[in-house]
Amino acid sequence: MAAAFQTKKYEKFLHIIRSLVPLFSIFMLQSYLLSIDSYAQWLTECNLQVLLWFYFLLMLNERGQVYILILVATIFFIDFNFNSGHHDITSLNLVIALIxxxxxxGSAYVIQKFSKVIIENKILFVIAMVVFATAWGLLILPSQELDLLFFIALICKLIVYMTCIHMVNSVGRIQYEALIERINTDFLTQLxxxxxxxxxxxxxFKAAQNKTIQLAFIILDIDNFKLVNDTYGHLIGDAVLKEVAHAISENITHYKGAELFRIGGEEFGIILANTDYNEAQKMSLNILNAVNKLSVNTEKGTFGVTISIGVAEWLDKDKTKEIFYNRAESYLYFAKNNGKNAVTVDGVIVNR
Structure with missing residues (x-):
């Protein structure tokens, strides 16, 4: 449990490393574009830069790229217009460039902030592409050499490119969501x-620390489960897991904010938002009684099932989620070490 929590400490570092890849790509491409002497070739290649910026902003949702983009756009305008001499520098030109x-x-910020909404809405997706491409066009619009039809063709080409990428991304997202669903669902119990x-x-846990919810946690473990597997076989053991999972599910459906998980081999956990000790204790006793009523028929005979339960309510002394989890787990072990088939609330067995 503790090892799994510790891995989250490196997420921010990995996030920074990931964002450097597209930024480096854009920097290299920008250097290449500024080295092109032919205006027609430069404008043709420019669609690749617009494509990459749009793709990275939309798909990776990196805010740092918005700031880099503004800097690159400024450098781009100064270098292209002043050094290359393609523009007659007038007040009107400067106003258009500023716009x-x-x-x-603005478009980069909106794309970054609402990337998920834009991806899921085809109309917003096309609008975002056109606005983003047109924004770059405003930087070069005053040029005497600019062919407006050529620029319109550039935008159309961008839309074709991005539509293809969007279709590929949509398929990938569907596959990704299906994978996440499989990862988040236990294959045996469907919990x-x-x-x-x-x-x-x-x-x-963070919500409890911020005092936005009253948190309770229940951890349950099937008693003598190894003996069941050894005596009746793993198929019967799997059937027991399914029956226990169903019994637990049936007894938490009317509790708002109750989430049930299979967190180990024969171990289950219930997270209860806005639930105090009394409600958590009542739920635990109902679950215990429901499991006690189970009867498993096998070729070797019929046997019953019992579970042990530990219940903990989050307190200010639980400074970390590991401490809170371990406290609930210690109550579970207390129940197991004192006869099993018991509910322990705050270190006290309540069903005897």
Whole structure:
């Protein structure tokens, strides 16, 4: 449990490293564009830069790229217009260029901030592409050599490119969501998995620390489960897991904010938002009684099932989620070490 939580400490570092890749790509491409002498070739190659910026902003959602983009757009305008001498520098030209820079900055920020909404909405997607491409066009619009039809063709080419990428990304996203669903779902019991538990437990713990919810956690373990597997076989053991999972699910459906997970071999966890000790204790006793009513028929005979339960309510002394989790787990072990088939709340067995 602790090892799994510790891996999250490196997420920010990996996030920074990932963002450097597209930024470096854009920097190299910008250097290449500024080295081109032919205006027609430069304008043709420019669509690749617009494409890359749009793609990275939309798909990777990196805010740092917005700031780099504004800087690149400014350098681009100064270098192209003043050094290359393609523009007659007039007040009107400067105003148009300023508008171009503002539109580049604004459109980049909107694309970054609402990237998920834009990806999921085809109309917004096309609008974002046109605005972003047009913003770059405003930076070069005053040029005497600019062919407006050529620039319109550039935008159309961009839309074709991005539509293809969008289609590929949509397929990839569907596959990704299906994969995440499989990862977050336990294949045997169809409950939420340990991976889903860690994420939800982390979010709930932070909410409890911020005093936005009253958090309780229940951890359950099937008694003598290894003996069941050894005596009746793993197929019967799997059937027991399914029956216990179903019994638990049936007894938490009317509790708002209750999330059930399979967090280990024969271990289950329930995260309860806005639930105090009394409600958590009541739920635990109902689950215990429901499991006690289970009867498993096999060729070797019929046997019953029992579970042990540990219940903990988050307190200010639980400074970390590991401490909170371990406290609940210690109550579970207390129940197991004192006869099993018991519910332990705050270190006290309550069903005897």
């Amino acid at each position: 171009g820079l503002l539109v580049v900055a 939420s998995s340990r991976t889903a538990f860690e994420k939800s437990f982390d979010q709930s």
